Amino acid sequence: LSKIPCGVVAPEVTMPVVPLFVDRYFIHWYKADVKGKSCEDHCIPQHSNRICVTTLTESHPVLQSGKTIKSIPCQISTNCSRLQNKVSGKCKRGAQFLTELAPLCKIYCSDGEAYTVSSCVRGCSMEVIENILHKPSILQEKPSTEGYIAVELPKFEESKNITEGLLTQKQYEEVMVKMTDCRT
Amino acid sequence: MFPLTEENKHVAQLLLSTGTCPRCIFRFCGVDFHAPYKLPYKELLNELQKFLDTEKDELILEVMNPPPKKIRLQELEDSIDNLSQNGEGRISLSQDGSIASKNSNLNVCNVCLGILQEFCEKDFVKKVCQKVEASGFEFTSLVFSVSFPPQLSVREVRSFACIKLYVKKQSLSLGRDDIVQLKEAYKWITHPLFSEELGVPIDGKSLFEVSVVFAHPETVEDCHFLAAICPDCFKPAKNKQSVFTRMAVMKALNKIKEEDFLKQFPCPPNSPKAVCTVLEIECAHGAVFVAGRYNKYSRNLPQTPWIIDGERKLESSVEELISDHLLAVFKAESFNFSSSGREDVDVRTLGNGRPFAIELVNPHRVHFTSQEIKELQQKINNSSNKIQVRDLQLVTREAIGHMKEGEEEKTKTYSALIWTDKAIQKKDIEFLNDIKDLKIDQKTPLRVLHRRPLAVRARVIHSMETQYVDEHHFRLRLKTQAGTYIKEFVHGDFGRTKPNIGSLMNVTADILELDVESVDVDWPPALDD
Secondary structure, three states, rough: OOOOOOHHHHOOOOOOOOOHHHHEEEEEEOOHHHHHHHOEEEEEEEEOOOOEEEEEOOOOOOHHOOOOOOOOOOOOOOEEEHHOOEEEEEOOEOOOEOOOOOOEEEEEEOOOOOOEEEEOOOOEEEEOOOOOHHHHHHHHOOOOOOOOOOEEEHHHHHHOOOOOEEEEEHHHHHHHOOOOHHHO | OOOHHHHHHHHHHHHHHHHHOOHHHHHOOOOOOOOOHHHHHHHHHHHHHHHHHHOOOOOEOOOOOOEEEEEOHHHHHHHOOOOOOOOOHHHHHHHOOOOOOOOOOOOOOOOOOOOOOOOHHHHHHHHHHHHHHOOOOOOOEEEEEOOOOHHHHHHHHHHHHHHHHHHOHHHHOOHHHHOOOOOHHHHHHHHHHHHHHHHHHHHOOOEEEEEEEEEHHHHHHHHHHHHHOOHHHHHOOOOOOOOOHHHHHHHHHHOOOOHHHHHOOOOOOOOOOOOOEEEEEEEEOOOOEEEEEEEEOOOOOOOEEEOOEEEEEEEEOOHHHHHHHHHHHOOEEEEEEOOOOOOOOEEEEEEEEEEEEEEEEEEOOOOOOHHHHHHHHHHHHHHHOOOOEEEEEEEEOOOHHHHHHHHHHHEEEEEEEEEEEOOHHHHHHHHHOOOOEEEEEEEEEOOOOOOOOOEEEEEEEEEEEEEEEEEEEEEEEEEOOOOOOHHHHHHOOOEEEEEOOOHHHHHOOEEEEEEEEEEOOOOOOOOOO
């Protein structure tokens, strides 16, 4: 279920009788310490139709208080801009293919730190950073929903395998308990 | 009155001697009125014989090469007498030009292979009609379609080309285009016979089709020889069993020059041993269409059967609950269900219901009174409480267009039960009532993105009406443009629908229930029940 922010009890927030939209149709997968960087965890909600959304978890440094995002360039390398991804038709022709380690974007903060967001799953890129481009702060305001980084469509044949390298919600929570240095 | 005249005599003589039947002789001579063809075969033979008999002196055949020879009329008469006998051998023009009169085998016409012999007569028609009656179709008219083996065209062209060779140009005043088409003559004879036997008129526009397909395996090679003359007329095409389709054969016959043709086929075709075989006699009725409007009262019913890997995930479906009854009553082979848009499994359709149309494929029964249709509607409604049907009626194929028009152009109204994370008061939702023609942009919802193109759809929410329920719930009635994703307008779909109820109210919103209140299409016409 959607987490209540740590240490804060909000009396008005109540859970509906049925699970929220993000939980009804999505299974949440996690990758901790992406690329070996401590606390840079990603959360990948996966829809029952296999589509994956890349989001950051609340433990991610960029979402900690005091951080201001300066810019999120879409140019990954000289030849690759995520915004050049033009997808057409039902078969999604023209989509860039992403591997698990593919960089989606780099987030530059005003304190000089830069964080790379990674794909975490294999699939055709549907959309990358479009939603946060106009207002990067959305990433910090609503990291689990509106502040998503990317949408990917895994290959049909691979739908069962793509989450092999990822942690389930339960597994992630266990990892979190062990690693206390993410919590300030 | 016998349709052939003096100038047809040479041709008629020659054709008969090569084994051509009287009706084909008529066709070659350009006889284009129906009556002569309808006479019985035996009578035609006798008449033909009498006609050819009028000159007792010898017929002189002038040929280009070799020099003219004489044929004794008596020999020709003998061979005609042998027509009805089942003998071996045939009449042929031998090298020195004399007709070798063996026992003729004019039993099988060397051009039509029996089509204008036994296959156009009453007995055969009766056989076909028996099959038609046994098939159990209900019909008030019929269209008759017949298919002949392509080699008949080859034989006709070949016969004509050879005859031309042997007869002086003046006496052959007819060209290849003057030959009456085999299919035409066949229909002149058989249409009245079918009409009489089945008691219905032949009508080219009829939905009920009787089709007969003939084949003649013995002479399939006739077509293959064409390929020798013109190899690039017969290029092997993908997925085609035989390259020698009727189309390809006709094209080749038109393309090949006469002299090339004659090099390959220097003499007329011979009579085969057997007549054509009937490959199939089939009946089929064109599709009929039934339209209506349906209500859906279940939150657990898909529009179409939900089957994954052969396993049915949810019992039944809207289309099956309606169509199964129609399939049975119309005795149709299969159906195609379509509707003016559709709703999700968990959404009810209230109000007037949603227009739908069902195409019933190859129905055996097609005539129903409006009373019978009303009863059928009642039957469907009695058999399930998950769906209800109204305005059930027969419609034309053209009318379906109205329904699909509705899908893209007409408005719909909905009622949704909405949950909010923050506590709300009545005043917090009032502003929604005042918003008119709200423009929203919807990226393809994630839940359908795997099977729909990625796009942004601009849509309009025409009006909204709220009803407060409690601190975390309210009901929302909305009137929207066709093609609006309502659920996504409520919960925002990761912010991919903007604006959405959550963003308008600055809360996290979710949709708990959705009903379609109306589909604003005025088709099919409402019936007073």
